[in-house]
Amino acid sequence: NSGIGSNGLTAARHDVLGKAMKEQFPESYDPAMPDDLAYSGGMNMEDIVDADGHKLPVAKLLLSPTRTYAPIVKGMRDGCLFDNIHGMVHCSGGGQTKVLxxxxxxxxxxxxxxxxxxxxxxxxQHSKTSWEEMYK
Known part of the structure; x- marks a missing residue:
């Protein structure tokens, strides 16, 4: 798929958005959460980022709907390509490595x-998470 599923949205918000979110929306996180993890990024929702040549507000990038691969699978089925497929795995997290x-x-x-x-x-970029961990 193309982006964050709903289970990753909370972590993404805290990794990308800054402390101003904590003050502006105190109900949006658990106050028992360690301070260094709560909204530890440096961006505001209105900040503009370059997303592969498209200028978008951070909020739109974080909240954009996930495009799934269902239409591609349907096209393969309709095109009679299933005879050549011997397995499929739906990974909702770690899609690049979990299949292993x-x-x-x-x-x-x-x-x-x-x-x-x-x-x-x-x-x-904002979380400083290693790429190895990002792929898990």
Whole structure:
């Protein structure tokens, strides 16, 4: 898919948005959350970011709907390509690497990864999370 699922939105908000969110919307987080994790990014919702050549407010980038791969799978089914497919895995997190835990007795080489969506580049930049961890 193309972006953050609902289960990653809270972490993304805290990784990208700054402390002003804490003060402006105190009900949006648990006050027991460690201060260094609560809204630890440096951006405001109205800040403009470059998302692969498109200028967007941070809020729009964080909240943009996830585009799923269902239309692609439907096209493969309609095009009679299913005879050549021997397995599919739906990974709601760790999609680039999680699939490796479902394969036994085979060696998997993943050397042509999908491009990183702009929202994940933004999260990594502000959270300083390693790319290895970002792919999990």
């Amino acid at each position: 835990s479902f394969i036994e007795g085979l060696h998997v080489v993943k050397d042509n990864m999908f491009p990183v969506p702009p929202v994940f580049k933004l999260i990594q």
